[in-house]
Amino acid sequence: MTEANGSAAPLREAVIDASAIEHNVRRLREIAGTRETIAVVKADGYGHGAVTAARAALAGGATRLGVADIGEGLELRRAGIDAPVIAWLHGPGADFAAAADARLELGVSSARQVVEVAASARSSSVDPVRLHLKLETGLGRNGAHRSEWDELFATAAAAEREGGIRVDGIFSHLSGTSRADDLAQVALFEEGVDLAAAHGLEGRLRHIAATAAAIGIPEARLDAVRIGIGIYGVSPVADRTPAELGLRPAMTVSTRVAAVRRVAEGHGASYGYRYRAPRETTYALVPLGYADGMPRQASNAGPVSIRGERYRVAGTIAMDQFIVDVGDAPVEVGDEVLVFGDPATGAPLAEEWAEAAGTIGYEIVTRIGHRVERTAAESPGAQN
Ligand SMILES: *Cc1c(COP(=O)(O)O)cnc(C)c1O
Numbered sequence: 001m002t003e004a005n006g007s008a009a010p011l012r013e014a015v016i017d018a019s020a021i022e023h024n025v026r027r028l029r030e031i032a033g034t035r036e037t038i039a040v041v042k043a044d045g046y047g048h049g050a051v052t053a054a055r056a057a058l059a060g061g062a063t064r065l066g067v068a069d070i071g072e073g074l075e076l077r078r079a080g081i082d083a084p085v086i087a088w089l090h091g092p093g094a095d096f097a098a099a100a101d102a103r104l105e106l107g108v109s110s111a112r113q114v115v116e117v118a119a120s121a122r123s124s125s126v127d128p129v130r131l132h133l134k135l136e137t138g139l140g141r142n143g144a145h146r147s148e149w150d151e152l153f154a155t156a157a158a159a160e161r162e163g164g165i166r167v168d169g170i171f172s173h174l175s176g177t178s179r180a181d182d183l184a185q186v187a188l189f190e191e192g193v194d195l196a197a198a199h200g201l202e203g204r205l206r207h208i209a210a211t212a213a214a215i216g217i218p219e220a221r222l223d224a225v226r227i228g229i230g231i232y233g234v235s236p237v238a239d240r241t242p243a244e245l246g247l248r249p250a251m252t253v254s255t256r257v258a259a260v261r262r263v264a265e266g267h268g269a270s271y272g273y274r275y276r277a278p279r280e281t282t283y284a285l286v287p288l289g290y291a292d293g294m295p296r297q298a299s300n301a302g303p304v305s306i307r308g309e310r311y312r313v314a315g316t317i318a319m320d321q322f323i324v325d326v327g328d329a330p331v332e333v334g335d336e337v338l339v340f341g342d343p344a345t346g347a348p349l350a351e352e353w354a355e356a357a358g359t360i361g362y363e364i365v366t367r368i369g370h371r372v373e374r375t376a377a378e379s380p381g382a383q384n
Contacts, residue, residue, distance in 0.1 A: 010373035012255045012288055016048050017342065017377035018056035020250040024231045025060025027246045032214040032225045036205060038086065040066040040228030041076070047293075047366045048232055048251055049374050051079040056250075057231055058083050064105075066226050070094055073104040086132055086169075089142065100124035105168060107132045109142040111155035114165070121164035131156065132169035132205070135192040137185040139175050149192055153199035160201075169205035170196055174220065176212050176236075186220050212236035215245060233342070234350050234361040241349065249350065251365050252341025253372060256334050257306065258321070259285040269323045270315030275300055277325065284311075284331045288339060289320040293367040294353075301356035303348040305338040306331055310348070313356075340364065 029037050039062035045053030054065050054076055064084040067073045073087040088107025097120040099106055108114055108131050121129040136143035144152040159165050172189045174182045189208050209220040211230035229236050233249035242249055261283045269275040290296045294317050302313040304324055314325040338347035350364040
């Protein structure tokens, strides 16, 4: 078997095209047409790098950034990002004081959290600490249930009058089950917004749509959309490709063939021999595995592109590697293997890996592991 030699380029690489993120934010702003755009950069910017994604999104016109937890917001501040950042998922003992000092905006789901944030605000030099009240409208996650709205709005309005906090927004999150289900959530949300107004909290930023609804449910766009997956150029829905939505994939994962082996008909491939050579053929070894985020469920299915030709994974994806059967193609050690990314490069889409693994594109990009080196796309090539 021929083995690969060392080389300067990273063995496993995820090229991040910030100009694609910038373009995608512009494109989604154009579609949604809302007053504000909240770019979601949680989970390390869906695997793209939170700081890279945040800067690119702001360049594309995002007016705020969204993260799940306070720690993620603090990371953006440490990188010098000054834009408004909302964090909406807090565990017990969440450090609201640190959040307040860092001028993070907080999504809060209960009167109790309002009281806790107001207490932190009193010891903070930041005045006021900005809140977004989260309403539970059906998804079953956090947010105040309808039965708690009166208490939530009364507590928030009182805290706002006392000073120290300001209710900037009211929000919720959709299930994406069907248009009818989403519209029912929007209707309930509007009831909440009206009730908040009756408590003196009128004219606050209303936001309920993530990428899918920002594109597909105009009634949900309201004052702002919180767009995550779309800014990375991955489609939020199974029936539309990024190109059909005018989006460009921002992450291209590639590696190089580590070894090639000519094998006889019937030769097994990888653990469990779930694939056997249908004839004499060449196995190419790809040094990416489930430790790098390649889903083992995509064994015998995930697509790659080598020298412009499409192949599928042959056999089981292992921790560090998988095999592709390249037939009689003249594939050599060191050849570039495009795993997924921008189709302009010839790469399969992340969505194709998602389909092969029975999951969604979100999971494919977000799970790419630490061994895969993130590098910046060479030229800004922004063909907006
Ligand atoms: C992750 C998340 C988003 C972004 O969703 P996408 O489908 O990636 O656009 C928006 N809002 C909340 C509350 C989220 O948790």
